[in-house]
Amino acid sequence: MAQGMLQRWTTPRVALDKTSVRLLTFASFALPILVWCLVSYVPHIWHPKVEITDPGGVSYFREGTLVDRAVFEIELEKKLKADPDAPAETLPQGVPANPVYLPAPHEVVTAFYTAFTTPPKRSNEPWLHESLWHSIQIIAWGFFWAMFFGIPLGVMAGTYAAASQLIEPFTEFFRYLPAPAFGALAVAILGIYDAPKIAIIFIGTFFQMVLIVAATTRKLNIALVEASLTLGCKGARMIRRVILPGILPDLYRDMRILLGWAWTYLIVAELIGTSSGITWFITQQARYKNFDNVFAAILIIGLIGLITDMILARLGKRLFPWHTGK
Amino acid sequence: MATPSSLKKWTTPEIQDRNERILKRPKALNIQGLDKSFYHKGRAVKVLEDIDFTAYKREFVCVVGPSGCGKSTLARLIAGLETIDGGAILMDGAETKGPGPDRGMVFQSYSLFPWMTVKKNVMFGLVEGGMSKNQAEIEALQWIDLVGLDKFAESYPHQLSGGMKQRVAIIRALANQPKVLLMDEPFAALDPKNRLKMQQYLLEIWQNIDITIFFITHDLEEAIYLSDRILVLEANPGRVKEVVSVPLPRPRADDTLLSEPFLATKAYLESLVHPVEEKQIDMEDKLSMVRMVPVDSEVPDIF
Numbered sequence: 001m002a003q004g005m006l007q008r009w010t011t012p013r014v015a016l017d018k019t020s021v022r023l024l025t026f027a028s029f030a031l032p033i034l035v036w037c038l039v040s041y042v043p044h045i046w047h048p049k050v051e052i053t054d055p056g057g058v059s060y061f062r063e064g065t066l067v068d069r070a071v072f073e074i075e076l077e078k079k080l081k082a083d084p085d086a087p088a089e090t091l092p093q094g095v096p097a098n099p100v101y102l103p104a105p106h107e108v109v110t111a112f113y114t115a116f117t118t119p120p121k122r123s124n125e126p127w128l129h130e131s132l133w134h135s136i137q138i139i140a141w142g143f144f145w146a147m148f149f150g151i152p153l154g155v156m157a158g159t160y161a162a163a164s165q166l167i168e169p170f171t172e173f174f175r176y177l178p179a180p181a182f183g184a185l186a187v188a189i190l191g192i193y194d195a196p197k198i199a200i201i202f203i204g205t206f207f208q209m210v211l212i213v214a215a216t217t218r219k220l221n222i223a224l225v226e227a228s229l230t231l232g233c234k235g236a237r238m239i240r241r242v243i244l245p246g247i248l249p250d251l252y253r254d255m256r257i258l259l260g261w262a263w264t265y266l267i268v269a270e271l272i273g274t275s276s277g278i279t280w281f282i283t284q285q286a287r288y289k290n291f292d293n294v295f296a297a298i299l300i301i302g303l304i305g306l307i308t309d310m311i312l313a314r315l316g317k318r319l320f321p322w323h324t325g326k
Numbered sequence: 327m328a329t330p331s332s333l334k335k336w337t338t339p340e341i342q343d344r345n346e347r348i349l350k351r352p353k354a355l356n357i358q359g360l361d362k363s364f365y366h367k368g369r370a371v372k373v374l375e376d377i378d379f380t381a382y383k384r385e386f387v388c389v390v391g392p393s394g395c396g397k398s399t400l401a402r403l404i405a406g407l408e409t410i411d412g413g414a415i416l417m418d419g420a421e422t423k424g425p426g427p428d429r430g431m432v433f434q435s436y437s438l439f440p441w442m443t444v445k446k447n448v449m450f451g452l453v454e455g456g457m458s459k460n461q462a463e464i465e466a467l468q469w470i471d472l473v474g475l476d477k478f479a480e481s482y483p484h485q486l487s488g489g490m491k492q493r494v495a496i497i498r499a500l501a502n503q504p505k506v507l508l509m510d511e512p513f514a515a516l517d518p519k520n521r522l523k524m525q526q527y528l529l530e531i532w533q534n535i536d537i538t539i540f541f542i543t544h545d546l547e548e549a550i551y552l553s554d555r556i557l558v559l560e561a562n563p564g565r566v567k568e569v570v571s572v573p574l575p576r577p578r579a580d581d582t583l584l585s586e587p588f589l590a591t592k593a594y595l596e597s598l599v600h601p602v603e604e605k606q607i608d609m610e611d612k613l614s615m616v617r618m619v620p621v622d623s624e625v626p627d628i629f
Contacts, residue, residue, distance in 0.1 A: 232427030
């Protein structure tokens with residue numbers, strides 16, 4: 001049984017059984033978490049710092065502060081040299097600790113809850129859920145406009161060679177321009193609030209989208225187009241009745257992938273103009289050294305992405321029952 | 327277009343009479359001096375040269391020839407899926423321009439719309455032709471019934487077997503009431519048993535409706551079994567080698583595949599399509615390959 005499983009894992013391009021799928025999916029998350037736990041909870045794997053529990057007369061040690069292990073040992077040695085017979089209670093004491101920027105798993109788990117319940121420092125600042133909602137709106141609008149213009153252009157370029165030649169060379173050039181580089185320009189044109197952020201998401205996804213949609217459209221089996229031609233279908237009707245429905249499952253998959261890209265542009269977009277959304281929350285919390293909250297916020301972004309994608313994948317299977325591929 | 331001497335003795339007066347009557351029917355499809363080249367790395371490669379052929383109303387024509395003789399290209403040119411370099415293709419005396427519903431086509435790869443049910447696939451051309459949805463649905467269901475797929479009207483193509491898919495592709499083309507039905511090796515992907523069944527189906531349908539069939543195949547038996555006349559092409563460039571009238575009575579007898587005229591026709595076509603020299607070169611290639619392969623001494627001789 002176990003051997004059969006192993007053989008299946010090591011044979012190229014063979015589908016897995018259900019147990020293996022569950023096991024490996026679990027391991028895919030469990031392994032990184034395990035590494036994190038080991039680094040956090042097992043002393044001396046890393047723990048480069050010492051958390052002071054008793055200053056022991058060292059002038060700049062305070063209870064609860066973190067110092068480098070080397071510094072702590074030098075101070076300890078100094079004390080021992082001055083008075084070799086000093087009782088243990090009077091010496092500086094501390095426990096090995098990790099740097100403040102690597103909180104332990106349980107701290108981050110708690111932060112998942114407390115980050116939402118901690119009121120903002122100032123009354124005019126948003127709560128975490130408000131920041132998140134703001135981020136989601138920025139993504140949604142940026143992505144909506146990218147789809148609104150990108151899909152029609154991509155489908156045209158994929159259908160007609162002339163449209164492809166007109167649209168794609170410039171798009172190909174423009175997609176190499178880094179979206180964040182347009183930040184200052186976007187602010188100058190669109191102001192400091194949400195519009196420039198939406199523009200950055202748009203620039204980051206639109207050009208890629210045109211090219212990907214064009215490639216997807218070109219991949220549609222030419223025989224379907226030819227069959228529809230011999231059945232008396234042409235022009236705009238063919239795009240509506242044959243090309244669009246034909247590429248829809250692949251188009252849907254493309255949009256899922258591109259939506260992931262939109263999230264990666266979010267952080268840059270939100271730093272432009274007035275910082276806002278989840279990025280504002282993260283930078284703010286980092287400033288207060290609440291790194292557990294920072295981790296929680298980053299993981300929340302990941303979870304939102306993963307869950308949306310899973311929902312969309314499920315929905316895709318429902319929407320396109322004829323589609324056998326992924 | 328004289329009957330070759332080896333087939334003359336099988337051409338009975340009745341068959342002769344029928345063949346002559348076919349040639350007196352009105353022309354359905356008229357190909358005049360057709361040329362076609364493809365460009366490969368800047369060089370023109372001539373695929374078809376000066377093709378002249380006429381198919382008459384309700385005739386069943388098969389096209390055979392060695393691979394690379396451009397028989398598929400010929401069908402695609404007639405369908406309007408490729409542009410013509412020289413010459414003309416006339417339908418009922420009018421020159422064709424681009425694809426149109428008067429020339430239906432069935433492809434080897436079925437090319438059914440995977441997102442449509444069988445019924446919607448058959449309705450497609452009817453709705454494109456301006457028919458109302460309700461009327462199209464009624465007609466589509468009649469066609470589906472005709473080929474015995476009424477239980478699968480709401481199924482998607484991926485749920486059907488190859489033979490069933492091809493039946494749907496055929497009725498999808500026929501429902502549009504084309505004047506000519508072009509078929510590009512439609513049964514090549516089917517197993518022999520299904521292929522024979524589909525051939526019988528096709529003859530049955532053809533006998534009962536007003537349609538001219540232009541059928542591309544590389545299977546000589548299929549060509550003889552199905553057609554009234556066989557257009558034999560030669561390769562590099564594709565040219566008309568001969569047009570053979572099949573000396574078999576209609577409707578085909580059950581044992582026709584083993585009858586003497588059938589075998590004689592096959593032998594004759596074989597000599598046209600695969601001239602003798604070609605075969606010898608093939609054999610020598612194979613023999614030299616055999617020498618390269620060590621023989622398992624446990625089984626020294628297979629004879």
